């Protein structure tokens with residue numbers, strides 16, 4: 276008979292109309308002893324205001340160096356069922372498309388071998404299986420691979436690339452995020468499963484500047500859809516929005532970060548040369564405005580969340596890439612590999628590429644990876660480029 | 676603390692099976708630990724890796740980065756995983772008697 280835990284603190288978190296992880300753990304605990312002990316431990320942590328997980332175990336499956344994160348409680352005698360509570364990351368399909376059958380297969384595997392608790396999906400994008408024992412790892416891995424799934428990344432490797440739903444469902448997609456995310460995942464399987472970098476290395480693909488996977492804030496390589504030509508406009512639809520009560524002047528024109536819109540109560544005008552492709556106006560009036568036709572992606576480098584050093588946003592590396600074109604995509608991959616090499620060679624242990632660039636300077640980094648600096652390489656739209664342009668010899672002579 | 680026992684060996688290990696006192700390491704212990712990481716017999720290349728890791732650790736007090744390990748031993752990463760299927764961090768470091776490598780996961 277599993278222990279019964281009283282959980283007055285946790286019960287508070289079941290109140291209210293919103294989803295509750297406590298409800299979910301309780302459901303799982305009805306048929307799973309691990310989830311049951313988890314309830315007890317969590318209640319205790321809340322009472323003591325103290326976490327009872329130890330930091331950083333090293334466990335895994337044969338052949339891989341990543342994908343499993345070791346977790347142990349420091350109270351194994353009292354909560355024996357969760358003395359081990361390892362997390363598995365499982366590579367999600369591009370855009371998180373599943374058949375119900377695939378979901379059932381995953382959940383059945385997890386019910387047999389783990390706590391039954393999942394996180395669909397973690398902030399890395401992966402399917403997260405929460406809580407299992409070391410002995411179960413190889414059997415889970417075997418069943419997963421037989422079902423066509425594979426582990427994702429963890430530690431100092433290429434993390435599982437992730438992308439927004441893109442052209443799968445979204446009309447704003449400026450390139451095929453699903454395809455390119457899949458391509459990068461398949462091309463760099465070694466880098467994904469066998470950590471050999473100074474630190475993590477993340478790719479995120481967003482189809483447009485709405486950036487639904489937060490690529491600009493969280494990926495070392497952020498690939499964000501954009502367009503080069505003018506925003507497409509349908510003045511008749513603009514009128515309809517106005518008639519239906521949209522305050523175009525206040526909610527659209529005044530909120531345009533580039534201040535490049537004009538509205539006289541009848542006609543809307545955009546100075547596309549100054550537009551920052553931020554999507555705001557398009558989001559407010561999707562029927563009237565659309566991204567242009569000349570679509571592609573902007574590649575940015577160096578974002579990270581604040582773990583070792585402070586947070587960084589990515590800055591522009593390639594202002595426009597026709598990423599749907601196979602040749603341009605191949606060139607992009609070559610550049611990626613070049614950057615990996617430089618960072619691996621010169622980067623310090625646990626130094627993200629963004630921090631590395633900060634340390635050595637963007638100019639030096641670009642030189643090392645063989646990219647010509649151009650004025651579009653900026654950290655903020657319409658900002659000064661951060662490259663210090665030196666005059667070449669001819670210019671210097673002229674000055675003299 | 677759990678104990679690792681094999682034949683007449685008995686040493687303290689952490690929950691992942693890494694020995695706690697690097698000074699207790701010897702080749703006999705390495706052979707026994709290797710068995711737990713899917714290595715049936717320690718060959719020349721296994722020892723080359725393990726000795727490199729140990730020397731590096733004794734000199735610098737940390738494990739080398741994986742890329743450095745491959746470069747200095749001349750063993751490509753693929754070969755390292757053939758030798759130690761659980762990889763350089765979990766497999767080779769454990770056999771070499773290094774404390775558990777830390778890193779963000």
Ligand code: SF4
Nearest residue numbers: 439445448482483487
């Ligand atoms: S990032 Fe853009 S293209 Fe992708 S789902 Fe969001 S709005 Fe759509």
Ligand code: SF4
Nearest residue numbers: 531550551553554556
């Ligand atoms: S996309 Fe943004 S910057 Fe461009 S016109 Fe619309 S609101 Fe202004």
